[in-house]
Amino acid sequence: MLSACGVAACLALPSGATAQELGLAHWVPGTHPLQTLGMEPWAASIAEASQGRITITIFPAQQLGAAADHYDMARDGIADIGFINPGYQPGRFPIIAAAELPFLFANAKGGAAALTEWYDAYAEQEMGDVYFCMALLHDPGTFHGKQPIVVPEDVRGKNVRPANATQARFVNLLGGASIQVSAPEMREVLSKGAADITQAPWESLYIFGADTLVTHHLDAPIYGSINAFVMNKALVEGMSPEDRAVIDDHCTPEWAERMSAGWADVEAAGRDKIAADPAHTLHRPNEEQMELWHQAAAPLTEEWKQAMAGTGLDADEVLNGLIAALQAHDSYAGDQ
Incomplete structure (x- = not known):
């Protein structure tokens, strides 16, 4: 306190x-x-x-x-x-x-x-x-696993602790099973074998004690x-x-x-720490592999728009407003 x-x-x-x-x-x-x-x-x-x-x-x-x-x-x-x-x-x-x-x-x-x-x-x-x-x-966070993760297919059949509800749905679209617990619980599900992969920003693996449990990392900003x-x-x-x-x-x-x-x-410095540790391996997808991730994520936008139906708002207008705000603050990934 x-x-x-x-x-x-x-x-x-x-x-x-x-x-x-x-x-x-x-x-x-x-x-x-x-x-x-x-x-x-x-x-x-x-x-x-x-x-x-x-x-x-x-x-x-x-x-x-x-x-x-x-x-x-x-x-x-x-x-x-x-x-x-x-x-x-x-x-x-x-x-x-x-x-x-x-x-x-x-x-x-x-x-x-x-x-x-x-x-x-x-x-x-x-x-x-x-x-x-x-x-x-x-x-921005990414996938960290007990085995290599390079393309979306590498998530298929795995149990994954996602970062939030939308990422849980992404895991399901990739053919994985979501083990949805909060960040403080990620170590427990990984150590008990209930999860093979977790989503997190880099330093959070150390903060929540998961750094020794996941040694393969998708080196790309996912969410x-x-x-x-x-x-x-x-x-x-x-x-x-x-x-x-x-x-x-x-x-x-x-x-x-x-x-x-x-x-x-x-969190960003955590990536450098992991990259310098020989016990860990970073897997950076090439352009073609990154396109596979974008294609796999595409249905999430349509699903989100359906979830917006009960709000009375125009989903495209809402999302475009977010993108415009990100662009105004030089923080939209699509412009990088």
Whole structure:
């Protein structure tokens, strides 16, 4: 448990001011770069901007509940702020699931700003029972297995721990079986033989203790796993105008990029670490092999459009808006 007082040296409150201590729940380790390089500076900035009226205590590693429950925890006030992966609840958030489609993100930094900017227009419709703060993503992830993975056929017949619901469907299209558990559980399913392959960004293999279990890696950016910070809506709406302004100022595309930046750099560096380890083998697909991956992923877009039918939105317009936002932030993989 880490209080923003410990990060920001707890500013003295002005006379007559009241303090709020908010609980931020997440499900990665407390040593994760998302906390040390993202959440802690964010919490310190909020404490400073509010002159100590708002402090944040961080509860890492599923202390307050399972990874998949963090949205409902924020909605219900179990946590004031929840770090969520919408893809851990298949079918519940079809709009933001557009960003789970493969081969969209060239990088996480501009990508997080673009994602937040794009989704802000839809958040009230899809996540209206919470206050949507910002969306995040990690450096693009890939497949890591116990045997070589070069082409889509290499996934056929394998048990795979996917990153989210869309990637689970991708695994099924490839002829694999999805073992859908959260990132903190990937080591367990790999070590017990329940999974042969996992999806993850590179450094996460070390963070979650899977680096000794998967030694073959598809050296290609396949997907971005989408995350977000959401807050209890009644809490935010009940804040004073001054405190609400502080929160609004810290829930922006610019803060999404800052929150993702350190995490992205650490994950990207994990690739170099793995490449330098003789126990690991990176398999980089050539142009023809990469085209096979793109062809295999193509049905996912049509399936996503069908899932959008109940939203009342034009799916093409939604997806094109995401691509345009990524292009504006130099983070669309199709332009690379």
